[in-house]
Amino acid sequence: MDELACLMDWDLEAIVRGCSNESQGANTIMEEPCLNFSHFCSQQNEILWNFPEFSETTKVLDELEHLYKPFYPVLHPLSTLTNSSHNPKEPQEFKVLKASEKVITLQDHSLVPAVSKSKKRNKNKVMKQVVADGICDSWAWRKYGQKPIKGSPYPRSYYKCSTSKVCLAKKQVERNHLNPQLFLVTYTSEHSHPHPTRRNSLAGSTRKNNNSIVEPTSSTFDLKSTSSSSSSLVILSPKTPFDEVEMVKSVEQSKGLKKEEDFVELLDEAELGYSWFSNTSFEELIGDLKSNLS
DNA sequence: CGACTTTGACCTGCGC
DNA sequence: GCGCAGGTCAAAGTCG
Secondary structure, three states, rough: OOHHHHHHHHHHHHHHHHHHHOOOOOOOOHHHHOOOOOOOHHHHHHHHHHOHHHHHHHHHHHHHHHHHHHOOOOOOOOOEEEOOOOOOOOOEEEEOOOOOOEEEEOOOHHHHHHHHHHOOOOEEEEEEEEHHHHHHHOOOEEEEEEEEEOOOEEEEEEEEOOOOOOOOOEEEEEOOOOOOOEEEEEEOOOOOOOOOHHHHHHHHHOOOHHHHHHOOOOOOOOOHHHHOOOOOEEEEEOOOOOOOOEEEEEHHHHHOOOHHHHHHHHHHHOOOOOHHHOOOOOHHHHHHHHHOOO
């Protein structure tokens, strides 16, 4: 298998796992036995003693922190778009939920697709601005339509809950044409049933990666014009409110950002597995480690 | 074979 | 009333 295929496999697996993950405590990607340091969070002090050289480690942590800064908080997958003002001429307000669940409010005209406002009757809607991996959640969705949206090169995809035929829950996903790394996910109506089991949710998402939905189809759109080649790394946590996604690093080489492999390499360099992030946020861990090491 | 995606047609709400 | 645009339906195709 060539390198690209390996990378794609890895990425798809990460996303599928992300999709399949749900509120099962610590049953996340970190449960894989192949990952070293899986007990890091519960044995943090012990692990610290295993680092060969503290100076080397802090250097790596600095690099990691520097690497991650650009992705907070704007690209955090849990940012929630609230339509607090009903005046469409006013900028919409984003509430960005950090992993620590502190709410940061910001206003950014550039993040809101102009086409997101619907002419239709105002239903009970929840809008979220997420990065690609944030599109996936642990509910099972069935796509029932896709429409090109005026003013946006990207189509909007329509989903219904596939767990129950009587469930009225719906979801719309569209890529933000002003910032293709971001997606606007709109949830309509509540689920009329309990949360599906891990198995059920897997069944609803394994056939194809849900991220495919917002890509323009080849017959009507030019795929080359999208940034579909960007990949992402998902690190899961059981504590966050929606998808248990605690951190997402979006990688876009064309913008000169560090490659995903570089990040993994840094983790390897620090002898850290992904489980390192299982219980607290990245920023908190970096801070804790730095204070412990100093 | 069942579950899901794709996609053209149709329906509906809204502005003019 | 008409036309536009968003939203939904459903048949055909795809995949595991």
